[in-house]
Amino acid sequence: MKKWYEKSGPQADVVISTRVRLARNLPDIPFPARMTQQQRRQMEETVRQAVQHSQAVLEKPLHFEPMDTLSQLAAISLVERHLASPEFITQRPGRALFLSEDESVSVMVGEEDHVRIQVMQEGMELTQAYRRASALDDALNTSLHFAFDSRLGYLTQCPTNLGTGLRASLMLHLPALQEGGVLGRIAGDLSKLGLTLRGTYGEGSQAVGALYQLSNQVSLGLKEEEALANLQSIAMQIMEQERAARAELAQRLEQQDRIFRSLGILRSACVLSSEEFMKRISAVRMGVSTGLIPDISYDTIHTLIVQTQPATMMQNGRIPPAQRDALRAKLVKEALGCAAK
């Protein structure tokens, strides 16, 4: 079965993926930061049973991923695949993860909140991803009765999540706007509109390969549908700006040179660091979107981006770090091949 990230979806030229996350908490247990060991076990058991009882009505069955016994590499790989937050894997005992086979649905238990429901989809699919997350929320709520206040909405540990508990994010590829140096200004404007633009792995992280997360910041005082519509409408504007900037850049010989050299290097290098790979695949992706490179698909690129992440790559065979960059180069060469001219 293909993982969700091995495919591409609507608006794939700019939108890599959609993520919808709902923060929920159990009514009768303190927030995770204040739980006792016993309460932690109780939380895990309660959620586990709720997932078990809901399996029949769930869109996709969820598998339990034991966090205690997971290797460090496997745990980091979860973060690389955006299935768990960096914070979630730092302290694994007493935490649990539920996962659908295509990895599009996950439930973190015992992160900042008791339950974090997450649905990921390829491309721009805010409505559908929210509908799926909401269905899972309903199914679990039948037995868990999530903490809800008629004035504050869903109760969460951090006040910024109060209300809908919804965070919707779009992973955007913005190489042309980044090249143009306008993202700082755009990010500033967005914060006034209740949105944030951040690096690839969330708050404080770098934008690797010109990948940015655009998310709603406000969850209190407006409905889920309003938040999603707001995010979608602004994402469309950024997309148009990015497309216009790409079209202009793609006319320039030095940009074409940069794009084709990036492809040439990816197709021929014997050693590729993760950082270099992301930089070059970003250029290649821009080449694909502007029609300069017709023979490489977004699916191939997306699969490679996940496959070549340091921990994810090393899971399939323990290799010394020194050989990691050589293995990455090999994977990339195999995937991108060499087009006959």
Add this chain to the structure above:
Amino acid sequence: MKKWYEKSGPQADVVISTRVRLARNLPDIPFPARMTQQQRRQMEETVRQAVQHSQAVLEKPLHFEPMDTLSQLAAISLVERHLASPEFITQRPGRALFLSEDESVSVMVGEEDHVRIQVMQEGMELTQAYRRASALDDALNTSLHFAFDSRLGYLTQCPTNLGTGLRASLMLHLPALQEGGVLGRIAGDLSKLGLTLRGTYGEGSQAVGALYQLSNQVSLGLKEEEALANLQSIAMQIMEQERAARAELAQRLEQQDRIFRSLGILRSACVLSSEEFMKRISAVRMGVSTGLIPDISYDTIHTLIVQTQPATMMQNGRIPPAQRDALRAKLVKEALGCAAK
């Protein structure tokens, strides 16, 4: 008809080409530096007639290249193809060039000496190249009676050419010894043995693409055969050192990476400066010689090196300098293609 430099010869992994040059002067006219305009015309006419009368016995017919009316680009291209010295084209009126169709034989008239006979061949061919130059020397001498002193040998304007008037050079590709940083020491040792190691276009020039000229320095007090044997024997030693150094370097992953990336860039760049091309083709050539790159021939590389020289490339169509690097990239891509993997 293929030019001589579109082929490769013996020891092609290290030796690009052999050049043998004989300096000769007419007996009754002052050296070029002291000639009057009339004497200059007389020299040109005398040599012209001698070439004309010798055509029947010459190995290859020689064509007269008018230097006065030659465009600046065409003149620079002669230097790029090693058919004329940089000095020769700076002051063209009163000078003449004779050339065989495959460009392996040339006679410069009125450079530092009245007559400079030059034979070039692919690979290491000192004996054969000298034999051919000597045959042309004999043919011309029948009517020109070159100035010769029984004690000093052939008389030349510069004392360093007195004696045999012979300068034999080998164009060597020494990427591994250059990488190892040992060429300075080797050049020092060579000068004690009466040889010099210099950059691509002779004295004072840079070693572009790790190409070096190894030449005899001494022409007085030893026979032609001794000078050639000496040069050949030392060239063989340098070759062995270069081969050993290459074999060692080719084992290293970072060198393989450098070599394959160079090929990838040459096969995909949209803009290539002459300097970058020479640097990368040098790495590719080392890849060919060490067996890493099996599908590219020395002939292809040698042809490209000449074809993409700035003036030579622009002769076939006047293009603005800004488009030169794009044209070079196009020529290189066409020649190196893209191997199916």
